[in-house]
Amino acid sequence: MLDPKKLEELAKxxxxxxxxxxxxxxxxxxxxxxxxxxxxxxxxDLVSREEFDIQSQVLIRTREKLDAMEARLTELEAKSAAEKP
Structure with missing residues (x-):
């Protein structure tokens, strides 16, 4: 988790x-x-930079999927409203 080299440099x-x-x-x-x-x-309670970067990418992909689902839902709602008599 903690980089020993950086820790040694800081101590030095x-x-x-x-x-x-x-x-x-x-x-x-x-x-x-x-x-x-x-x-x-x-x-x-720290996380490594690598873990932070991985979670950031996961969050970006999740946000993209959510945006796509919201757009699809809006499209389906509009289509459903147009089909109603």
């Missing part, structure tokens, strides 16, 4: 933002930040 950026003196005191800061980020992000 955060640890690089820490002043050098503090960074030396915190040898495992990058891995700890990564663990904390992973833990917190896993609590969120």
């Amino acid at each position: 950026q955060i640890s690089e933002a820490v002043p050098p003196g503090v960074r030396n005191m915190a040898e495992g800061a990058e891995s700890r930040i990564k663990q904390v980020l992973q833990s917190q992000l896993s609590k969120l």
Whole structure:
């Protein structure tokens, strides 16, 4: 679900933002930040980009089918009204 490479990059950026003196005191800061980020992000109800894109396509196809059905229904209603005496 979460891209480990992006998570590592984010942890690295955060640890690089820490002043050098503090960074030396915190040898495992990058891995700890990564663990904390992973833990917190896993609590969120997120979907992958791939899953989002797939569901977007499904929604587009569903909307197209609904539009076609509405047009067909309108056509049938008009035909039925024209046939009534």
